[in-house]
Amino acid sequence: MTCEEFRNKVVGLFDTTVDVQTKADCEEHVAKCPKCKAYYEDLMDTFNALQPQVAPEKLLESKQKKNHHKYCQVAAAVVIFLVGMAVGWSHLFSTPASANGTPLFSIDQAIQCVQNVGSFQMEVFARTERNENFSYFNPKADFVKIGIQLMRQDSFTYYRVEKEHGRTIVCDGKNQYVWTPNGQYFKESLNANVLESFANLLYPERLLSMQKSAMELSKDNKVSRTETDSTIVLVTEGMESSGDLQQLLELGKTKDCKVTMQNVFSKSDGLLRSVKIWLIANGARTLIVHIDDIRYNIMLSKNSLISIPQIPLEKWVHINQQQSLSQNRLDFLQKETPQHLAQRVMQALIAGKSDQAKEALVYYKDVFQKLATNLNGCKASNFVVRKDGSYAGVYVFYTLTKPNGSSEKDHLAIRNDNAQHIWIVDGGL
Amino acid sequence: MNQENDIILSRLAKLLEAESPHLMRYASYRLGNTENAKDALQDVFLKMHSRLSENASPQVNDLRNYLFRTLSNLCTAKLCEQKKQNIVPLDEKFDSMETVTDDFESDFERISMLLNHIPDEQAEVIRLRIYGNNSFAEVADILSIPLPTVKSRFLYGVEKIRQGMKTIKSTI
Numbered sequence A: 001m002t003c004e005e006f007r008n009k010v011v012g013l014f015d016t017t018v019d020v021q022t023k024a025d026c027e028e029h030v031a032k033c034p035k036c037k038a039y040y041e042d043l044m045d046t047f048n049a050l051q052p053q054v055a056p057e058k059l060l061e062s063k064q065k066k067n068h069h070k071y072c073q074v075a076a077a078v079v080i081f082l083v084g085m086a087v088g089w090s091h092l093f094s095t096p097a098s099a100n101g102t103p104l105f106s107i108d109q110a111i112q113c114v115q116n117v118g119s120f121q122m123e124v125f126a127r128t129e130r131n132e133n134f135s136y137f138n139p140k141a142d143f144v145k146i147g148i149q150l151m152r153q154d155s156f157t158y159y160r161v162e163k164e165h166g167r168t169i170v171c172d173g174k175n176q177y178v179w180t181p182n183g184q185y186f187k188e189s190l191n192a193n194v195l196e197s198f199a200n201l202l203y204p205e206r207l208l209s210m211q212k213s214a215m216e217l218s219k220d221n222k223v224s225r226t227e228t229d230s231t232i233v234l235v236t237e238g239m240e241s242s243g244d245l246q247q248l249l250e251l252g253k254t255k256d257c258k259v260t261m262q263n264v265f266s267k268s269d270g271l272l273r274s275v276k277i278w279l280i281a282n283g284a285r286t287l288i289v290h291i292d293d294i295r296y297n298i299m300l301s302k303n304s305l306i307s308i309p310q311i312p313l314e315k316w317v318h319i320n321q322q323q324s325l326s327q328n329r330l331d332f333l334q335k336e337t338p339q340h341l342a343q344r345v346m347q348a349l350i351a352g353k354s355d356q357a358k359e360a361l362v363y364y365k366d367v368f369q370k371l372a373t374n375l376n377g378c379k380a381s382n383f384v385v386r387k388d389g390s391y392a393g394v395y396v397f398y399t400l401t402k403p404n405g406s407s408e409k410d411h412l413a414i415r416n417d418n419a420q421h422i423w424i425v426d427g428g429l
Numbered sequence B: 001m002n003q004e005n006d007i008i009l010s011r012l013a014k015l016l017e018a019e020s021p022h023l024m025r026y027a028s029y030r031l032g033n034t035e036n037a038k039d040a041l042q043d044v045f046l047k048m049h050s051r052l053s054e055n056a057s058p059q060v061n062d063l064r065n066y067l068f069r070t071l072s073n074l075c076t077a078k079l080c081e082q083k084k085q086n087i088v089p090l091d092e093k094f095d096s097m098e099t100v101t102d103d104f105e106s107d108f109e110r111i112s113m114l115l116n117h118i119p120d121e122q123a124e125v126i127r128l129r130i131y132g133n134n135s136f137a138e139v140a141d142i143l144s145i146p147l148p149t150v151k152s153r154f155l156y157g158v159e160k161i162r163q164g165m166k167t168i169k170s171t172i
Helices: A003-014 A020-032 A034-049 A056-063 A075-089 A107-115 A196-202 A204-217 A244-249 A327-335 A338-351 A362-375 B003-031 B034-054 B063-082 B094-098 B104-115 B120-130 B136-143 B147-171
Strands: A119-127 A143-153 A156-163 A168-171 A175-179 A185-189 A222-227 A231-238 A258-266 A272-281 A284-291 A379-387 A394-401 A407-415 A424-427
Touching: A003 A020, A003 A034, A003 B147, A020 A034, A034 B147, A107 A204, A107 A258, A107 A272, A119 A196, A143 A196, A156 A196, A196 A204, A204 A222, A204 A258, A204 A272, A338 A362, A338 A379, A338 A394, A338 A407, A362 A424, B003 B034, B003 B063, B003 B104, B003 B120, B034 B063, B063 B120, B063 B136, B104 B120, B104 B147, B120 B136, B120 B147, B136 B147
Parallel strands: none
Antiparallel strands: A119 A143, A119 A284, A143 A156, A156 A168, A168 A175, A175 A185, A222 A231, A231 A258, A258 A272, A272 A284, A379 A394, A394 A407, A407 A424
């Protein structure tokens, strides 16, 4: 693409929907042309400056000042219209961010700033398990990168959450799609909590609201504020083990931890730009989450955002889809203990016989042979069940002894909160 | 009212419910007052309702664009009537784009300050695109002008605002 072609096409980037190819071509061009990059950034700055900055609540207040209607005829129709308008009122001014950089900047104002943004993008680095779901943080794990993109358009919310080398969740405004690198594909309704505790990170306003609740819950929880030339920093500290900050993170494992969160806002627009979360336990302070650069109201291609693997529709299954089982088999599976189920699963894997645990390994049927090959010749022993407050199921820890004699501690995450109440392996493999 | 008009009226009611945030936002930032905007929306609805009640089915290809077109024309008429198109001098605190606004009036003033320095036909394209959440193709249909004209008006308008912002910043 030449500079002239770029100038002819750049306006397309400001349309309601952006052509993917145009976007890619323009991005490629600005990456190597500083002049066009500066021009595009100028346009984008101006476009952002033109966005309205008033929150809907403010408008509702002003709405009360005057209330006269000139027309009495077709009154019923007007009432219907006004009801419709009231329904839509809450979505008024859905794209702007209310700016605030005054010394009185508070969590309330911070929430107001972020809750009306039209789109945002961020990379979350969290200590969690790469191959697990989104249920918990693990202070002992390495940082895993999780890309999050969210866009609000026409009363719909679209998002994409990608765990690097792990599972991906996409919401197309109607359904949520979850898939894993080992070929599991799930389709769930909007209400399904497939993001688990990471849903707190998907909405910055929720993250801030929960900190606010924590501050209100106990005087021991405190917030401090500092500022630089360009930023305002709010640090919230949860001083009691049962405080809301802990609920915020939904860390059943860290009952005796304190939580500290650092929120950095840019002064120019009052928007939350970076977040750090530390756990403090036994005198050790561990950074468990850092988000370094949250970008708001950026151009996102809806098509790219909600793209999912092109596989036959029937391959997308519900997480809790019922399996066809005889009554005897169902009775047996329902009465089985987690410990027994874990033993049976490991035996099936080590022996390479999928029939021995096909119901429990329903999410792993496509990769069963690969897992079986990896476990060939191993032995599993010392099965111990452990319940975790943040997880709907239980963990079964075991010792895996390899053919060369070395051993390691592993675990299976299993749950039975499905319609048939049978234990199904949910993670760990 | 014939059956076809009934169907259009029903579609109109649904459309108003779905589009009211964008219609309201567009009208608010055009008229500078939420109450006037609300009145304008009522007027639009009543106008369309009486057209459907009294006349044969109008030829409407796209009801949404028709709605925006009616609202745009009505806002223009209201502004002429009320003589509310105040021109703010260019040297008057252009940097207000970065100031804090927590009420509609000051935000309207801030945006008006930006839009008042470009020709109204460019400002109207920008308003319909940003506050009405219309695509460029929809704006072309609403204003009955070619799509390339819409795009060039939008681009020239944004470029001009940017130049104004830069000029003023460099002189402050």
